[in-house]
Amino acid sequence: MSYLAKNYNRKKISFSRGKGSYLYTTNGTKYLDFVQGIAVNCLGHANSRLIKTIKNQSKKLWHVSNAFEIPEGEKLAKKLCQKTFADYVMFQNSGAEATEASIKVARRYFYSIGKPNKNRILCVKNSFHGRTLAAIYASGSKKMTEGFGPKVPGFDHFVFGNHKSLKKKINKNTAAIMIEPIMGEGGIKVIPDWCLKELRKLCNKKKILLIVDEVQTGVSRSGDFFAFESSKIRPDIVPIAKGIGGGFPIGAVLMNKKVAAGMTPGTHGSTFGGNPLACSIANTVIDIVSSKKFLNNVKRLSKYFLSNLNQLKEKYPEVIKDIRGRGLLIGIQLHQNQAKFIKKLMDHKLLTIRAGENVVRILPPLNVKKNELDQAFKIINKVCSEFK
Numbered sequence: 001m002s003y004l005a006k007n008y009n010r011k012k013i014s015f016s017r018g019k020g021s022y023l024y025t026t027n028g029t030k031y032l033d034f035v036q037g038i039a040v041n042c043l044g045h046a047n048s049r050l051i052k053t054i055k056n057q058s059k060k061l062w063h064v065s066n067a068f069e070i071p072e073g074e075k076l077a078k079k080l081c082q083k084t085f086a087d088y089v090m091f092q093n094s095g096a097e098a099t100e101a102s103i104k105v106a107r108r109y110f111y112s113i114g115k116p117n118k119n120r121i122l123c124v125k126n127s128f129h130g131r132t133l134a135a136i137y138a139s140g141s142k143k144m145t146e147g148f149g150p151k152v153p154g155f156d157h158f159v160f161g162n163h164k165s166l167k168k169k170i171n172k173n174t175a176a177i178m179i180e181p182i183m184g185e186g187g188i189k190v191i192p193d194w195c196l197k198e199l200r201k202l203c204n205k206k207k208i209l210l211i212v213d214e215v216q217t218g219v220s221r222s223g224d225f226f227a228f229e230s231s232k233i234r235p236d237i238v239p240i241a242k243g244i245g246g247g248f249p250i251g252a253v254l255m256n257k258k259v260a261a262g263m264t265p266g267t268h269g270s271t272f273g274g275n276p277l278a279c280s281i282a283n284t285v286i287d288i289v290s291s292k293k294f295l296n297n298v299k300r301l302s303k304y305f306l307s308n309l310n311q312l313k314e315k316y317p318e319v320i321k322d323i324r325g326r327g328l329l330i331g332i333q334l335h336q337n338q339a340k341f342i343k344k345l346m347d348h349k350l351l352t353i354r355a356g357e358n359v360v361r362i363l364p365p366l367n368v369k370k371n372e373l374d375q376a377f378k379i380i381n382k383v384c385s386e387f388k
């Protein structure tokens with residue numbers, strides 16, 4: 001029997017090692033891993049540069065309290081600020097922690113300017129911002145909140161794509177709008193650039209903050225360092241996590257100077273957040289994935305893979321409804337429930353994961369090789385033909 005709580009519906013398979021895009025089971029069966037820990041292992045498994053970093057740092061220093069200065073964190077924060085809109089960074093350990101801390105930053109900002117009643121966060125109905133108590137109520141999903149007691153107050157919701165409802169829901173107590181630039185769990189739904197621009201304008205007009213949750217889309221997953229960059233907007237607060245540690249848990253909140261002013265000493269903290277080991281790994285990840293050359297390669301691979309998948313959609317219109325996504329955050333929307341399709345892909349040794357709206361989510365490592373994309377494509381093609 002298993003002593004693990006039953007909160008996951010796990011597939012009956014386990015792996016003993018991984019290398020790049022591949023995972024190996026205990027008995028040596030090889031799988032092409034296009035889940036990568038759900039957009040976490042951005043450089044694949046057992047990346048040699050990350051191994052070197054973790055080896056070096058683990059011999060020197062793992063953890064010290066945030067009561068002291070942490071040079072590895074200073075270095076990482078500087079890199080993040082120099083590459084993005086941000087002026088300040090606050091380290092966390094996970095995505096949900098980063099989204100919750102973002103909510104705190106937004107509320108605290110209005111408190112600090114003498115408007116404590118501006119504390120409500122407007123979110124997309126059935127979005128995904130994590131699984132802590134506040135984050136599930138931010139997501140506004142019935143399924144995620146059921147049975148978890150009194151509602152955490154302070155969240156309003158609008159329907160994705162319904163701009164009228166969005167405008168109607170903003171009131172004098174609204175502090176911020178929080179959105180995912182590409183809804184990950186919700187089915188790889190991309191918010192178009194023009195829409196992000198309008199959203200920024202709306203926030204300026206209403207004097208409220210814009211929080212862009214880049215936990216899944218960030219750190220080069222979209223082909224840009226952040227998914228919002230192609231729209232040229234500047235958000236106020238951006239939580240990140242998944243990809244930044246390349247498989248090591250670390251999250252962060254990026255913020256501009258204006259909102260950072262509210263975060264005075266003692267207003268937030270995290271025991272593990274931003275320790276030397278986590279930060280040194282993230283430093284190496286950022287050095288690799290944020291270069292122009294690396295990003296151009298992600299864009300090139302994405303274009304190639306998406307165009308192949310779109311051809312597949314033409315070939316099997318009765319199976320595939322839509323091809324979605326940007327960069328290497330890709331969704332194949334099916335006409336029917338995707339569970340059987342994912343199982344079949346797995347039978348053919350390709351690992352993928354579900355997302356909302358019957359979507360098969362495909363998340364290769366960002367340094368995936370072209371021939372590995374070809375191999376995956378062949379398997380997807382085969383499963384489509386079996387599904388016809």
Ligand SMILES: *Cc1c(COP(=O)(O)O)cnc(C)c1O
Nearest residue numbers: 094095096128129130184215216
């Ligand atoms: C995964 C995810 C989170 C939560 O991250 P955890 O590390 O699981 O807490 C929050 N927001 C988005 C957009 C995510 O994809």
